[in-house]
Amino acid sequence: MEKSIKRRTTMNRMQVTGLELFYKNGYYNTSVDDILKELSLSKGAFYYHFDSKEDFFIQIIEQLVVRKVYSMLIEPIEGHENTLDLITNCFENALETAVHNELDYGFVLSNFIHEFNGRNQEIMKHLNEILRIWEVTLVSAIQRGKFNGHIDRHVDAEGVAVYLMSSFIGIRTLMVETAPSARKYRFMSQLRQYFKSIEVRQQSY
Amino acid sequence: MEKSIKRRTTMNRMQVTGLELFYKNGYYNTSVDDILKELSLSKGAFYYHFDSKEDFFIQIIEQLVVRKVYSMLIEPIEGHENTLDLITNCFENALETAVHNELDYGFVLSNFIHEFNGRNQEIMKHLNEILRIWEVTLVSAIQRGKFNGHIDRHVDAEGVAVYLMSSFIGIRTLMVETAPSARKYRFMSQLRQYFKSIEVRQQSY
DNA sequence: TAACATTCCGACCCAGTGGTCGGTTAACTC
DNA sequence: GAGTTAACCGACCACTGGGTCGGAATGTTA
Numbered sequence: 001m002e003k004s005i006k007r008r009t010t011m012n013r014m015q016v017t018g019l020e021l022f023y024k025n026g027y028y029n030t031s032v033d034d035i036l037k038e039l040s041l042s043k044g045a046f047y048y049h050f051d052s053k054e055d056f057f058i059q060i061i062e063q064l065v066v067r068k069v070y071s072m073l074i075e076p077i078e079g080h081e082n083t084l085d086l087i088t089n090c091f092e093n094a095l096e097t098a099v100h101n102e103l104d105y106g107f108v109l110s111n112f113i114h115e116f117n118g119r120n121q122e123i124m125k126h127l128n129e130i131l132r133i134w135e136v137t138l139v140s141a142i143q144r145g146k147f148n149g150h151i152d153r154h155v156d157a158e159g160v161a162v163y164l165m166s167s168f169i170g171i172r173t174l175m176v177e178t179a180p181s182a183r184k185y186r187f188m189s190q191l192r193q194y195f196k197s198i199e200v201r202q203q204s205y
Numbered sequence: 206m207e208k209s210i211k212r213r214t215t216m217n218r219m220q221v222t223g224l225e226l227f228y229k230n231g232y233y234n235t236s237v238d239d240i241l242k243e244l245s246l247s248k249g250a251f252y253y254h255f256d257s258k259e260d261f262f263i264q265i266i267e268q269l270v271v272r273k274v275y276s277m278l279i280e281p282i283e284g285h286e287n288t289l290d291l292i293t294n295c296f297e298n299a300l301e302t303a304v305h306n307e308l309d310y311g312f313v314l315s316n317f318i319h320e321f322n323g324r325n326q327e328i329m330k331h332l333n334e335i336l337r338i339w340e341v342t343l344v345s346a347i348q349r350g351k352f353n354g355h356i357d358r359h360v361d362a363e364g365v366a367v368y369l370m371s372s373f374i375g376i377r378t379l380m381v382e383t384a385p386s387a388r389k390y391r392f393m394s395q396l397r398q399y400f401k402s403i404e405v406r407q408q409s410y
Numbered sequence: 411t412a413a414c415a416t417t418c419c420g421a422c423c424c425a426g427t428g429g430t431c432g433g434t435t436a437a438c439t440c
Numbered sequence: 441g442a443g444t445t446a447a448c449c450g451a452c453c454a455c456t457g458g459g460t461c462g463g464a465a466t467g468t469t470a
Binding site: 043 | 417419
């Protein structure tokens with residue numbers, strides 16, 4: 001195999017397996033050896049490609065986690081249709097995926113935020129950055145909705161964004177282990193209820 | 206000092222310091238030695254009072270975490286006034302405490318849920334039990350509200366409870382590190398907005 | 411095919427980790 | 441005040457963690 005390709009292939013294999021195990025067992029609870037055993041690779045290979053366990057993880061965030069969040073939570077709400085519908089469908093799909101996940105460990109991003117908060121400033125910077133992007137995407141979606149006449153123009157876009165992020169992070173936490181499907185259903189109903197309260201009032205009566 | 210008192214005193218000191226460090230650094234990231242160093246106690250003392258690190262932690266949950274959650278989230282909403290007001294004030298206070306916490310590591314309960322989910326069934330049982338109690342307390346509060354005529358009788362009490370728990374867990378996650386005060390304010394505004402949508406419609410117009 | 415660079419191997423280092431155990435000290439009982 | 445027991449000490453153990461390093465294998469180039 002060509003060298004540069006071989007390099008990227010090996011690194012990617014390590015990262016994919018690494019994310020899998022970090023997500024499943026937590027960062028501090030997963031040893032470099034665990035990952036290497038899974039791949040039948042050696043310590044030497046690992047430290048040839050990465051400077052340290054931390055460096056390894058940061059690259060995983062940049063390569064894999066960011067993309068996951070983008071495709072799941074950012075891109076689906078960038079359209080120009082009714083934004084409340086976009087967000088509803090986006091959440092619906094994200095939660096449905098979680099329900100069907102045999103072994104669900106929650107929302108990747110919030111899992112890692114919990115693990116690193118107050119413990120690793122460097123990694124937290126990266127995680128917060130993703131949250132920030134999610135937030136501005138939501139805010140601009142809400143504002144588009146106001147502009148397009150779907151959302152009441154008095155609502156506070158930042159407030160709605162924070163509220164949406166909160167509830168999503170929370171429901172993903174609640175959906176692990178206990179009645180994920182039922183909780184998802186209840187959550188989505190209430191989300192729609194909430195959305196009704198910020199839609200433009202229909203003057204049809 | 207009398208023996209049985211001395212025993213309880215020592216155990217309590219260990220638990221208080223233990224919770225502090227577990228909350229701050231995580232369970233797996235805090236060694237028994239860390240706790241003992243803080244207290245100038247020895248391994249012998251620790252394993253004289255507790256069977257294992259896990260046993261120690263479970264006792265911390267039963268003794269300290271349960272009580273914390275009770276006094277912060279359960280008892281404040283058990284009154285018979287307008288339940289939506291009770292919940293609003295309860296959340297307001299809980300979040301305000303978090304804002305003023307110099308070093309905030311989030312909602313104790315959800316922190317530990319994230320850490321132990323899929324890793325320690327025994328401990329998860331205890332944590333889920335607390336969540337369950339919180340849930341039934343919320344559900345019965347909502348139902349009281351419907352009965353008392355404050356809440357629209359068509360709303361789904363279980364749904365509202367899940368939605369409230371979600372949003373609370375989520376906002377506590379978001380409040381660590383980034384703009385806790387602003388986020389709290391935005392969150393509370395939207396919560397009130399949501400509450401308005403499940404109140405009984407005022408026929409005053 | 412010789413010379414060189416890239417990729418990977420695995421023995422080794424050592425600072426911890428949870429947990430054990432024989433022993434000491436202090437408090438209570440009779 | 442001797443004997444008993446609860447409370448605690450700290451050296452020790454087996455093991456694991458992240459990380460190092462000399463060298464072997466596998467390309468790549470001239």
